[in-house]
Amino acid sequence: MGGVMKELEERYLERLSELYPTIAKASTEIINLQAILNLPKGTEHFLTDIHGEYEAFSHVLKNGSGSVRRKIDDVFGNTMSSRDKQSFATLIYYPAEKMERVKKEESNMEDWYRITLYRLIEVCKRAASKYTRSKVRKALPRDFAYVIEELITEKAEVTDKESYYNAIVNTIIRTGRAEKFIVAMSELIQRLTVDHLHIVGDIYDRGPGPHVIMEKLMEHHSVDIQWGNHDVLWMGAAAGQRGCIANVIRICARYGNLDILEDGYGINLLPLATFALNTYEDDACGCFKLKGEPNYNPNEMLMDIKMHKAISIIQFKVEGQIIKKNPGFKMEDRNLLHHIDYERGTIEIDGKEYELLDRNFPTVDPKHPYVLTKEEEDIMERLEQAFLHCEKLQRHMRFLLNKGSLYKVYNNNLLYHGCVPLKEDGALKPVRLFGRSYKGRSLYEVLESYVRKGFYALDEKEKERGKDIMWYIWLHENSPLFGKDKMATFERYFLADKETHREKKNPYYSMLQDEKVVNRILAEFGLPPEGTHIINGHVPVKSKDGENPVKCQGKVLVIDGGFSRAYQKETGIAGYTLIYNSYGLILAAHEPFESTDAAIEKESDIHSDSTIVKRVVQRKLVGDTDVGKELKEQIADLEVLLAAYRSGRIAERM
Known part of the structure; x- marks a missing residue:
């Protein structure tokens, strides 16, 4: 073993000597790096x-x-x-x-x-x-x-x-x-x-210019990104995951920002618009009024509202299919279309009956509520291809993949967007995914690996899992980027009872003042309890x-x-x-x-x-930072090279 290590060291020093071929060059670099270590740390x-x-x-x-x-x-x-x-x-x-x-x-x-x-x-x-x-x-x-x-x-x-x-x-x-x-x-x-x-986290959704922000970030001299659940939603859409695509379009419609898709990314929404106008021609779609104050004329507003309802119903169907395909996600309780009494206009949730605010479901077959109509299937097929083949969107998502991660440890700070899922007693919550259990740091790392698989895996089964995991990260109660017991999208649209809208947060959020819990999280990510911070x-x-x-x-x-x-x-x-x-x-x-x-x-x-x-x-100083640690390692390597030159182990390349 010792011989192998010595051989590797010799090979490494030979490679290093190609960069610093003389004693003078190696010495100068050591001096330069040492000078950088003594500069103030960058902001x-x-x-x-x-x-x-x-x-x-x-x-x-x-x-x-x-x-x-x-x-x-x-x-x-x-x-x-x-x-x-x-x-x-x-x-x-x-x-x-x-x-x-x-x-x-x-x-x-x-x-x-x-x-x-x-x-x-x-x-x-x-x-x-x-x-x-x-x-x-x-x-x-x-x-x-x-x-x-x-x-x-x-x-x-x-x-x-x-x-x-x-x-x-x-x-x-x-x-x-x-x-x-x-x-x-x-x-x-x-x-x-x-x-x-x-x-x-969360570059995307609600506001009108995420695509412009992405262009700005791609020009920035030094940046890293910790993905938010809205970012991962768009990543899933770009990977062709239908649940993510439907959610992206629904949110754009809800905030009057469909031009992000049409003008910003060149995604054709005309088939969806035509379908919505025809299907909901005589429907006021009152539950689907827009958020904020979009700069629309009355006709544009009406079209957006109808598209908003059309894509929402498609979303509930598509998500039902994802939940059925992934029983391990244990999300059957979020499938609600089959609990509707379509004649009476009511729904039963957790043993309690509620009246629906909107009873018009012309595209839902009560016997097969999660099956898309032929027109809906055609729309989703076109949208899937549009997202997959949008060059600008794919370029932005590659940037998120290259510069991003689910968490980052940088200069003694732990950065992540949402939460570390905890149990009621403050211990790390175990989460099962595809037959294995993960918690804390390992949960973050396996989820991130699946996000990358959703884009790059050669194995089709793993790639499909990766796509579905991006949807899971968006809204699952065990997702560190969501951290609530449910995403009450259906309830907020269709039910008046505010209690049904409530989304209970993970215990993490009520324990941020508990030093034992915070120290446990820091330790889980390899950080000491003193002089470190969680930033989220x-x-x-x-x-x-x-x-x-x-x-x-x-x-x-x-x-x-x-x-x-x-x-x-x-x-x-x-x-x-x-x-x-x-x-x-x-x-x-x-x-x-x-x-x-x-x-x-x-x-x-x-x-x-x-x-x-x-x-x-x-x-x-720079010497106190992560960059400083790397520079010190480079100095140590150069010191070994210098000693090798001076002892005659390696000859200078004059």
Whole structure:
């Protein structure tokens, strides 16, 4: 065994020597890596539950949940008024749009350009100070890379620095490049202020622009994603899982967002629309009124409502088929169509009879309620093919697969979207899947493996299981991304009794103040009880009722972003985001976002209040992070290579 290990080490060192062929090269790399270890750790930005609200998401991304404003405060302190700082921050967020307004008001634009450029240079210097020159250089915009590097780099050899910088700035203005340069500098500051972005679930559903958010994320320099149940629903739809497809369309219809599918992804909904209009021609579909205030004319509204009902009935049928196919899911109680008395317009649930609010089921055969009609089958076949062959949707889902996971441990923080399923006593809840039992971390890992199988498995049986597991993750009581005893979709549409709408949460949510339970979860994912945190979203924090997002003395942070307008009346604010910089954890509370135009015109900012959750005694360095651990391992390997060169075990490649 020892001989094999020695042979592997020799082979590894030979490969390493190809990258660092001399003592000088290896030594230089060790010095470089050691220098990086002693830089301040980069700022991490945590967002969750974006729910398609592109404008609010874009704004929070631009302002770094207050990080840009903090940089401005650090640089200018009391030498700039609060109003001027806010105006300057708005310029950094929206440079092109802001300058268009400035040009209408300023009489001497040359002076304004000069003052603005100098201010941007100072903020950019501060933002770049925690990175190596190499990393900053990679972030520089191509057109102005050389000039920006000259302006933000201290030059000890230049005796008259003021004249040197003045000459550069004057040339930028004289050649008519000031505005382009200001845009480039502003975007660079945004880029350097936040080093890494965490999306802790639910990019999709409710809001109008999840496809636009995905494009933005795909351009981001450093991002990871912990899938939410709404994201996995769309992943299942993209894999061709019919239950997921029906749910995706139903939710888009419910929130007046069918154009996400039609215009955003090019999925043809005309067959469904034609079917809905014909089938429910004389039906007001009163139980299927839309949420929010979609910008529809009366005819569009009526069509959407009818499509909403049509796809809902199809969904209940398709889900019945999935439940029958997967008896191990133990969801027979969620099949309700066969409990309806279609003549009397009633349904029996748990031994109790309820009157239905809507009694018109023209496509349901009472003897075979879960069988699709020929037209419904044709619609689902077309939709399945449309989702499977939509290039843009598949590209977005591949990105979620590549950058995403069900959980992540990063810099002593445990990130996941929903909950860790627990029993009533706080112990990890065992969950059976396909004949085996899983709990805690192993449950997350087996579910994630099946999500990937749903896209990539060669074995058709495993691939089919993977597809069905994505639907399971969406709504099963044992899914860590859902965490309620049922999804009461049917009841909310058809029954007036609010008690039937109730979805009981997993005990996890009532135990977040219990330190023993929280420590048990941290230990399950390999984290010590001290100096670590759980960061998750999924459930809106009801601030208006006095609920605090900080649980268990700061060990748990529930940061539902509250971007979804549908929940803002319920919560009282637009949710929370989190910043983790070299000084500690900062929780940012947000006011509802009005619009991009208002943010520019009124210079308003949705970052409204910050709470320091944890301040470190000593500023954290790169060496204290997960990246630091990797760099230390690289240094150790290079030290071995250096010793091998010096002992003669390996020859330098001159």
